Amino acid sequence: MRFMxxxxxxxxxxxxxxxxxxxxxxxxxxxALNRRILQIEDEIGQPLFERLPGGVRLNTAGEIFVQHIRLxxxxxxxxxxxxxxxxxxxxxxxxxxxxxxxxxRLLPETIATYRASHxxxxxxxxxxxxxxxxxxxxxxxxxxxxxxxxxxxxxxxVAATLRQQIHCVMPADHRLAAREQIRLRDLAGEKLVLPxxxxxxxQLLDTGLLRRNVExxxxxxxxxxxxxxxxxxxxxxxxxxxxxxxxxxxDGPANxxxxxxxxxxxxxxxxxxxxxxxxxxxxRVLPVAAAKFLDDIITTLxxxxxxxxxx
Amino acid sequence: MRFMxxxxxxxxxxxxxxxxxxxxxxxxxxxALNRRILQIEDEIGQPLFERLPGGVRLNTAGEIFVQHIRLxxxxxxxxxxxxxxxxxxxxxxxxxxxxxxxxxRLLPETIATYRASHxxxxxxxxxxxxxxxxxxxxxxxxxxxxxxxxxxxxxxxVAATLRQQIHCVMPADHRLAAREQIRLRDLAGEKLVLPxxxxxxxQLLDTGLLRRNVExxxxxxxxxxxxxxxxxxxxxxxxxxxxxxxxxxxDGPANxxxxxxxxxxxxxxxxxxxxxxxxxxxxRVLPVAAAKFLDDIITTLxxxxxxxxxx
DNA sequence: GCAAAGCGCTGCAAAAATTGCACTGCTTGC
DNA sequence: GCAAGCAGTGCAATTTTTGCAGCGCTTTGC
Numbered sequence: 019m020r021f022m023x024x025x026x027x028x029x030x031x032x033x034x035x036x037x038x039x040x041x042x043x044x045x046x047x048x049x050a051l052n053r054r055i056l057q058i059e060d061e062i063g064q065p066l067f068e069r070l071p072g073g074v075r076l077n078t079a080g081e082i083f084v085q086h087i088r089l090x091x092x093x094x095x096x097x098x099x100x101x102x103x104x105x106x107x108x109x110x111x112x113x114x115x116x117x118x119x120x121x122x123r124l125l126p127e128t129i130a131t132y133r134a135s136h137x138x139x140x141x142x143x144x145x146x147x148x149x150x151x152x153x154x155x156x157x158x159x160x161x162x163x164x165x166x167x168x169x170x171x172x173x174x175x176v177a178a179t180l181r182q183q184i185h186c187v188m189p190a191d192h193r194l195a196a197r198e199q200i201r202l203r204d205l206a207g208e209k210l211v212l213p214x215x216x217x218x219x220x221q222l223l224d225t226g227l228l229r230r231n232v233e234x235x236x237x238x239x240x241x242x243x244x245x246x247x248x249x250x251x252x253x254x255x256x257x258x259x260x261x262x263x264x265x266x267x268x269d270g271p272a273n274x275x276x277x278x279x280x281x282x283x284x285x286x287x288x289x290x291x292x293x294x295x296x297x298x299x300x301x302r303v304l305p306v307a308a309a310k311f312l313d314d315i316i317t318t319l320x321x322x323x324x325x326x327x328x329x
Numbered sequence: 330m331r332f333m334x335x336x337x338x339x340x341x342x343x344x345x346x347x348x349x350x351x352x353x354x355x356x357x358x359x360x361a362l363n364r365r366i367l368q369i370e371d372e373i374g375q376p377l378f379e380r381l382p383g384g385v386r387l388n389t390a391g392e393i394f395v396q397h398i399r400l401x402x403x404x405x406x407x408x409x410x411x412x413x414x415x416x417x418x419x420x421x422x423x424x425x426x427x428x429x430x431x432x433x434r435l436l437p438e439t440i441a442t443y444r445a446s447h448x449x450x451x452x453x454x455x456x457x458x459x460x461x462x463x464x465x466x467x468x469x470x471x472x473x474x475x476x477x478x479x480x481x482x483x484x485x486x487v488a489a490t491l492r493q494q495i496h497c498v499m500p501a502d503h504r505l506a507a508r509e510q511i512r513l514r515d516l517a518g519e520k521l522v523l524p525x526x527x528x529x530x531x532q533l534l535d536t537g538l539l540r541r542n543v544e545x546x547x548x549x550x551x552x553x554x555x556x557x558x559x560x561x562x563x564x565x566x567x568x569x570x571x572x573x574x575x576x577x578x579x580d581g582p583a584n585x586x587x588x589x590x591x592x593x594x595x596x597x598x599x600x601x602x603x604x605x606x607x608x609x610x611x612x613r614v615l616p617v618a619a620a621k622f623l624d625d626i627i628t629t630l631x632x633x634x635x636x637x638x639x640x
Numbered sequence: 641g642c643a644a645a646g647c648g649c650t651g652c653a654a655a656a657a658t659t660g661c662a663c664t665g666c667t668t669g670c
Numbered sequence: 671g672c673a674a675g676c677a678g679t680g681c682a683a684t685t686t687t688t689g690c691a692g693c694g695c696t697t698t699g700c
Contacts, residue, residue, distance in 0.1 A: 038677085062409070079412040357688075
C-alpha cells in the first residue's frame with residue numbers, strides 16, 4: 019500500500035522512539051525517514067514528536083494522530099478483507115490477545131473449528147496479562163482480547179462475560195481430593211504453586227488468602243500453567259486454575275486434563291468467582307473475520323462449555 | 330495532505346464518473362490520473378471501477394473502498410481540528426444539510442449564537458430534501474442533517490426528533506383566519522400554494538387531501554418558502570409551513586413572521602404531525618465542532634422553542 | 641454508414657520527488 | 671573532555687510521477 023507508507027513510518031517511529039532505529043527497521047536511511055516526518059509535521063501544521071536527546075517521543079498532537087493512523091490501518095484491513103470476500107475468497111486475519119487460561123482448550127479448539135470452514139483466515143495469538151491486552155486493543159495490535167481480570171480502561175467494549183470459579187488442582191491421591199469443595203483454611207500449611215502477581219487468578223486468590231490470614235507455603239511462582247501442572251507430578255503441591263483452563267466442562271473428545279490430577283472448586287465464600295471478559299475496542303468495526311470469530315467464541319462457550327454467557 | 334492525494338483522486342473520479350473529467354477538475358493530465366488509479370487497483374488486488382464506454386463507474390469493491398476513503402477524510406478533519414484545539418485555536422468546520430424549514434430562524438439563530446463563542450468555526454449549509462440529505466451524510470459531505478420527513482436509510486442515526494404540526498398560512502383578513510384550527514374540508518375550492526412533491530410538508534398534506542378527496546386549486550408549486558410567502562401578498566391564497574419554519578414558538582426578539590399573515594394549525598385528525606429529525610451518520614465520530622453544534626441545536630429547540638425534543 | 645468526438649489506456653522523454661551520502665550541531669555517558 | 675548517539679541539512683544520484691503523442695474502442699450525429 020504505497021499511499022500508506024508515510025503513515026506506517028510515523029507509526030514505527032512512534033513505537034521505536036527513535037528515527038534512526040525506525041529507519042533501520044524500515045530498511046531506509048534515517049535522513050529519508052527524518053524528512054518524511056518533517057514533511058508530515060509541516061502538513062499537519064504542528065510537530066507530532068518531541069525531540070529528546072535520546073530520540074523522539076510523541077507529543078499530545080502526535081498521540082492523537084498516531085491513534086488515527088492505527089485506526090486507518092485496522093480499517094483498511096477490514097476493507098480489504100471485505101473486498102476479498104466479494105470474490106468469494108473469504109480470507110482475513112484475526113489477532114487475539116489472551117491470558118494463559120484460554121490457551122489450553124478454548125482457543126485451540128475454536129480456532130481449529132473456525133479454520134476448518136475458513137481455511138484462508140490466519141491467526142495471530144499473543145499471550146499477555148489483562149493490562150497489556152487492553153493496550154493492545156487500543157493500539158489496534160489486537161482485534162479481540164480474552165481477559166480474566168477486571169477491565170480497567172474505558173475504551174474496552176465487553177462483548178460477553180463468563181463467570182469462573184477458581185479450582186484447586188492437586189494429585190489424585192492428595193488428602194484434599196476427597197472434598198467436594200475446598201475451603202481456604204484447608205490450605206494452611208499446604209505447598210502452593212501460584213501464577214504471577216499480574217494474573218487474574220492470583221489476584222483473586224491473594225485477596226482471599228490475605229483476608230483470612232491463611233499461612234501458606236508458596237514454593238513456586240510461574241507464568242506458565244503448563245509448567246506448574248507438570249511440576250505437580252514431581253513434587254506434590256496445589257495449584258489453581260479456572261474451568262476453561264482446566265478444560266473441564268467441555269464435552270468434546272479432547273478433555274485433556276491430566277488423569278493423575280483432580281480439580282476441586284474453592285468455596286465461593288472464600289474466593290469469589292472471577293469474570294472472563296471477551297472484548298474488543300469500543301466503537302471499532304471489526305473485520306469480518308474477527309467479528310465472525312468473536313461470535314464463534316461466544317457460541318462455543320455457550321454450547322460446548324455449557325457456561326452461562328452474558329452478552 | 331500529500332499522503333491523501335491518491336485517495337482524493339479516487340474519490341473525485343468516483344464522483345465525476347470519468348477519469349478525464351476528474352483529471353480536468355484536479356488540474357492534472359488524464360494519463361497521470363489513470364495510472365494512479367491503475368496502481369491503486371493493483372495494490373488492492375482488484376479493480377475498483379467498471380470501465381464503461383462513456384467513462385468509469387464504481388464496482389462493488391470500489392463502493393466499499395470509496396466509502397472507506399471518505400470516512401478517512403472525515404476522520405482526518407476531526408483529528409486536525411482536535412489537534413488545533415490543543416493549541417487553543419478552536420477552529421473547525423461544520424457541514425449541514427437541511428430542508429428549507431430550518432432556514433428561516435432555527436439555523437441562522439443557532440449558528441450565529443455558536444459563532445459568537447467560537448468565531449474560528451466556519452459553516453457549510455446546503456439546502457436539500459430528505460433523500461439528498463441522507464446521501465450527503467453517507468458520502469460524508471455533511472456532518473449533520475435536519476430532515477422533516479421519514480428517515481429511509483439505515484445508516485442514519487437520529488440524535489433528536491421534534492414533532493411538528495403543519496400550519497396553514499394565510500392573509501390576516503382571510504375568511505379562515507378566524508378559525509382556531511383548520512379542517513381539510515375548509516380548503517375545498519381554496520387556492521393553494523404548495524411546496525414541491527419532494528418536500529415533507531407536501532407529502533403529509535397530499536396523503537390527507539387524497540384520503541379525504543378534497544377538491545382544491547393548486548395554483549403554484551415552488552421549492553422556495555420565501556417566494557411562496559411573498560406571493561401571498563399579491564394573490565390571496567393559502568400555503569403551508571411547520572412552526573419552526575414560521576418562527577413561531579421562539580421567544581427571541583426576532584420573531585420575523587410577517588404581521589400581515591397568520592398561521593393556523595391544521596387539525597391533527599386530518600393531517601398528522603410530522604417529525605423533524607436531527608441526524609448524523611451512524612457510527613461516526615463527529616468532529617468536535619460538529620458535535621458541539623449538534624448539542625446546541627437540540628438545546629436551542631428545547632429551551633428557546635419550548636418544544637418537546639425526544640433524544 | 642461514416643466521420644467526429646469522447647473514452648481508457650500505453651511508450652517514451654521530461655520533470656519532480658525521494659533517497660543516500662557526507663556532514664553539522666547537539667546532548668549524554670564514561 | 672572525548673566518544674557515541676541523536677535529529678537535521680546540502681547536494682548529487684536515483685526513483686517516481688507527469689505530460690505529450692498516439693492507439694483501439696464505442697457512442698453520437700449527420
